Amino acid sequence: MTGPEPVPGDARPSLAVWKFASCDGCQLTLLDCEEELLALAGAVRIAHFTEMSRASIAGPYDVSLVEGSITTEEDARRIREVRESSRTLVTIGACATAGGIQGLRNFAASGEYARAVYAHPEYLASLDTSTPVEQHVHVDLALHGCPIDRGQLLEVVTALLAGRRPVLPGHSVCEQCKARGTVCLLVAGGTPCLGPVTRAGCGALCPAVDRGCFGCFGPADTANTEALARRLISDGLATDALVRLFRTFNAGAPAFEKEGRAHEPRHPAS
Amino acid sequence: MPRVAAVDPVRVGDSVTIGVSGLDGLVRELAARGYKTVGPTVRDGAVVPGPVSSVAQLPRGVHDEQAPGSYRLRHEGDDELFGWAVGPASYKGVLFPAEETLWRARRDGQDAGVDEVRDARRPLAIVGARPCELAALEVLDRVLLGGPVVDDRYAARREGAFVLVAECGKPAATCFCTSMGTGPAAAASASVSPSESRFDLAIAEIVDDEPGASDERPDAGAQVSRDVRVGPGHRFVVTVGSERGASLLEHVAHVEASAADRAARAGVLARAAAQMGRSLDTDGLAPLLARNIDSPRWQDVAQRCLSCGNCTMVCPTCFCTDVDDVTDLTGAVERRRHWASCFDLAHSFMHGGPVRSSAASRYRQWATHKLSTWHDQFGTSGCVGCGRCIAWCPVGIDITEEAAAIRASDVEAAGAGQTRGER
Known part of the structure; x- marks a missing residue:
């Protein structure tokens, strides 16, 4: 088995997969590589990947894939360790790149959710915020999505192995809809859709099955969320629904966070 | 029979x-x-x-x-x-x-x-x-x-x-x-x-x-x-x-x-x-746009433009493509060509960064190419008047309206000092 057993003279680059606050869906994408999985396991030495094996090889690592957001003091310490032991650090998924769905706590008063959910929140030792990895350490490459796209993950790994720059679009989901021939749900049906401000990468999955884009890949390079919000409001979308639209997996991504806050009901100063 | x-x-x-x-x-x-x-x-x-x-x-x-x-x-x-x-x-x-x-x-x-x-x-x-x-x-x-x-x-x-x-x-x-x-x-x-x-x-x-x-x-x-x-x-x-x-x-x-x-x-x-729903005054339009590249209207449209690229995707004459080389783990290489849009940062990325980093510069590039520089490059207009870019723009930006606004505030044609339709 190609496992994390140190083999003398193994010249393959080492790959480590790290988990922070996350659901594991993104790192499982690695195991979902199916046909390419054996080739991948042959091309790299998988040194640390707890979804695959409990065995672990000590660093340093050529490539670290980092999943999850930073939500505890321990996370904040551990991510610095990962950074120090990694030549190339790649964040994978909305949690690592934008703080994830747990980033909703950033919009609430400290401890509010914890008190609502847990009988004894005093046992929790978490930070008031869920923050992306790049707010803590230098990130070499970010792979967006909730979850990430299998093809993009393979693209990053193969590009790193080949020593070339990976092809990762920064443009809107709309271009992928047009490329695959999906008729625009917003223009032809008035369906609220984040596609015009969302980064491509998923292949425009949701509009192809008649659902507006949820924004899983976070803001596109050039996102003009304000202009889209004006259109959605003029279509009759209620303000609270608009705020919820921008507050999902990438609620903490700056463009989405700014737009969500702009439409929040103003609380009277207490 | x-x-x-x-x-x-x-x-x-x-x-x-x-x-x-x-x-x-x-x-x-x-x-x-x-x-x-x-x-x-x-x-x-x-x-x-x-x-x-x-x-x-x-x-x-x-x-x-x-x-x-x-x-x-x-x-x-x-x-x-x-x-x-x-x-x-x-x-x-x-x-x-x-x-x-x-x-x-x-x-x-x-x-x-x-x-x-x-x-x-x-x-x-x-x-x-x-x-x-x-x-x-x-x-x-x-x-x-x-x-x-x-x-x-x-x-x-x-x-x-x-x-x-x-x-x-x-x-x-x-x-x-x-x-x-x-x-x-x-x-x-x-x-x-x-x-x-x-x-x-x-x-x-x-x-x-x-x-x-x-x-x-x-x-x-x-x-x-x-x-x-x-x-x-x-x-x-x-x-x-x-x-x-x-x-x-x-x-x-x-x-x-x-x-x-x-x-x-x-x-x-x-x-x-x-019954034609719209019209575009093409009289002298190419030089008109060329001399109005600093029109404040480009900033105005930039407030509305999503930079989503839909206009370029539905345009029947937009021809820009990009080429990617894709490798896989078995040593196979593939060269793929796909439509590209002048509304993407990658489209104008040169050493050091994108040349057109503002929405105003991107929309201006697209509109002036269609209606002005296309004539210099290919001897015709790049626009055939199908109206797709108007209907399929999620925020309804209308190239005929933008061109008319720039004509109305033309730096040369309007009486000296008096610009009509100035915002």
Whole structure:
């Protein structure tokens, strides 16, 4: 088995997969590589990947894939360790790149959710915020999505192995809809859709099955969320629904966070 | 037996009348001659190019309502087949696909092999392209075939393609082909050399339910396939544009177009021209835009522009592509070409960063290329007036309105010191 057993003279680059606050869906994408999985396991030495094996090889690592957001003091310490032991650090998924769905706590008063959910929140030792990895350490490459796209993950790994720059679009989901021939749900049906401000990468999955884009890949390079919000409001979308639209997996991504806050009901100063 | 009334063979330039079954016969004959036939079909609430092997697949009784940022189909249950303007996807995508693999390479030890990827494509027949869409293909011809470097993949698909134009009787509120000289009649465009055949056949649809008209119908007594309904006065006045168009017509029932039919066609086209939803004043527009690159209007539009690239994707003449080399873990390499948009940062990325980092600069690049610098580069406008960029812009930015606003605040044309429409 190609496992994390140190083999003398193994010249393959080492790959480590790290988990922070996350659901594991993104790192499982690695195991979902199916046909390419054996080739991948042959091309790299998988040194640390707890979804695959409990065995672990000590660093340093050529490539670290980092999943999850930073939500505890321990996370904040551990991510610095990962950074120090990694030549190339790649964040994978909305949690690592934008703080994830747990980033909703950033919009609430400290401890509010914890008190609502847990009988004894005093046992929790978490930070008031869920923050992306790049707010803590230098990130070499970010792979967006909730979850990430299998093809993009393979693209990053193969590009790193080949020593070339990976092809990762920064443009809107709309271009992928047009490329695959999906008729625009917003223009032809008035369906609220984040596609015009969302980064491509998923292949425009949701509009192809008649659902507006949820924004899983976070803001596109050039996102003009304000202009889209004006259109959605003029279509009759209620303000609270608009705020919820921008507050999902990438609620903490700056463009989405700014737009969500702009439409929040103003609380009277207490 | 079909009543084939032609005494003489059909010639280029002739005007003949056929019925719905005649149109059906043309489509079937094209398929029988080995063409891959594509035409307007209804899918997901829009008229889009799709496989068409009979008249039954055409958008019968379908009408579109378009406005900036809005497109809806109405199903009226009538017999009209071409009672709509244009949908989101043009025939550009058929001849110049959104994504294609150019070649594949593989390394085996010391050897490496490169295989060009070619589609074994049957000749293409486009059934029911609008005059503006034909004009757009001619613009693409200039871009992709007319320069020192010919796009041989486009050339292979375009060469030998049969084009049946459906002249336009129901323009949308977003249409302005009359301003661009590309419609609603098939012969209106001047953007091609006169020696070349622009279209093989052009049809004008006439829906006339007056009783008695059926006596004049060339379908009278014809064998009509069960899935084809024929209204009493439902017919097509066909303009013959090429020898092969003429030879195709010989296979279906047709009569020489009567004076009444010719008048009916002229009436359809005149009404269409009068119903044109928008207009673009092209008088001196190219230099006008060129001298207004610092117009505050570009900043104004930037507040509204999403930079989503939809206008460039639906535009039938936007031709920009990017090429990616993709490797896999087994050592195989693939070179892929895909449409690219001047609204992407990557499009203008040069050493150090993107050249057009502001939305104002990106929209200005697109609009001035279409309406101004395209003339310098290719000798025509890059806009055919189809209005797709207006309808399919999610926030309804209207290129005719932007051009008019810039004209209104023109730094030179307005009286000295007085700028009209200044914001």
